[in-house]
Amino acid sequence: MIILKKEPLSGEALKSEILRTIKELPPMxxxxxxxxxxxxxxxxxxxxxxxxxxxxxxxxxxxxxxxxxxxxxxxxxxxxxxxxxxxxxxxxxxxxxxxxxxxRLLGKKLDGYDLGAGELWRHSMGVACASKIIATRKNPGLANDAFTAGLIHDAGKLILGSYILEWKEEFQQFMADGRKTFLNAEREILGFDHSQIAAEVCKNWCIPQLLATAIEYHHYPSRSQGSELAYIVHVADVIAMMTGLGLGADGMNYQMDDKAIEFLDLQRKDISNIMVEILAFVEKTSEEMSGPG
Ligand SMILES: [Fe+2]
Ligand SMILES: [Fe+2]
Structure with a gap:
């Protein structure tokens, strides 16, 4: 007996379906x-x-x-x-x-990324805090925007999570040789990576362009035409990953932009200090909020 498996959408049809899902996110x-x-x-x-x-x-x-x-x-x-x-x-x-x-949104469990309830929230709070610390040293005028951009930088994962789950085998095969990044897999299999999707989410939420650009380029800041905020969120993201905050399925497969550390004038010691600070911050805020919401 032949069992016909219902094929999930792919190519252009999948891309338009993903873009449609963005509209379903709760509005601001x-x-x-x-x-x-x-x-x-x-x-x-x-x-x-x-x-x-x-x-x-x-x-x-x-x-x-x-x-x-x-x-x-x-x-x-x-x-x-x-x-x-x-x-x-x-x-x-x-x-x-x-x-x-x-x-309210980031506390959700995201199976496609292997993130349990509250994990994306903790990661996002860690990135927000690290972004603010880096901005305060480099360009204090950006500190508040850095916090907000850090907080919502991975909003695209809210959209892509369920699609990754649907295409789990393809993702596993794509990543099998250990040389490709999870971002490549997202682009190759789904047509977008989560940073491109986050840029669309920002449009929907009317997030100012300065922040939207930083969020769109948080994995490849050198393509941002010099957005300081993109470099800040990028390094903050990697630092949060180094502390183990919200590693999930893709955490070990991101690359740090070679120029970012130099661009932001950070030393090894600064990075370990930031790691300590953000862990304490996330610990404390999680206790005080007793979970998101
Ligand atoms: Fe990301
Ligand atoms: Fe992230």
């Missing part, structure tokens, strides 16, 4: 757009911002949770968004809104 909540609009207007008041955010209880609770974590230094001292924005300032609140929104 309306309150986030309104909050960004308010923050971009210098005449806006803390009160207005507080009012908008408090209308979305999910976001408001998450923002307060993060604001009260030891990382942001308010340890349990603020109980209203309005107060948090006065103490932390608009820029940090913008960062918190992204963290709160991303945390």
């Amino acid at each position: 909540p309306q309150s986030v757009f309104k909050a960004r609009e308010i923050m971009s207007n210098p005449k806006s008041s803390f009160k207005e911002l507080g009012q908008i955010l408090e209308m979305d209880q999910g976001i408001a609770t998450a923002v307060l949770k993060f604001a009260n974590s030891s990382y942001y230094g308010l340890s349990g001292r603020v109980s209203s968004i309005q107060r948090a924005s006065v103490v932390l300032g608009h820029k940090t609140i913008a960062e918190l809104i992204t963290v709160a929104t991303a945390s």
Whole structure:
């Protein structure tokens, strides 16, 4: 008896199916757009911002949770968004809104990448923290953007995870000789790698171009036409992998860009210091948040 196996989509059909899936990701909540609009207007008041955010209880609770974590230094001292924005300032609140929104998505289990529940979240928090540390040394003006870009750099994995699972055997065969990278496999088999997909996700979420470029080139910053942020997130990603945060199926198969360390003027000692710092940060925030959400 011949059993006909239903072939999964491939080629152009698969590519359009993947692009369609991006549209199914939860959108950035309306309150986030309104909050960004308010923050971009210098005449806006803390009160207005507080009012908008408090209308979305999910976001408001998450923002307060993060604001009260030891990382942001308010340890349990603020109980209203309005107060948090006065103490932390608009820029940090913008960062918190992204963290709160991303945390709802990144905590999921991703079988295609062998990432258990919360693992991508821990990896992303590690990369966000390392990106911020590197940016603070190299170009402090980029520190907040570096944190946000680091946090959502792997959002493309949310889309590709289930397709990788569908094409598991092909991925295993492709990787069998140990010379190819997982990114090559993603491009070859699915038509996109997760950084290209993340760039599309950024468009959907209206993420500013500076961050979207860094995210798109986080695995090959030298193709970014000199995006400092792309180099920062790239090195932060590798450092987080070195600590074992979110290694998953692909972690051992990434290559560090040869010029990145020199470009960012980092020494071996700096890298080990950053590793220690991000591990402590992830440990602490995970405890304080008791998981994403
Ligand atoms: Fe990545
Ligand atoms: Fe990553």
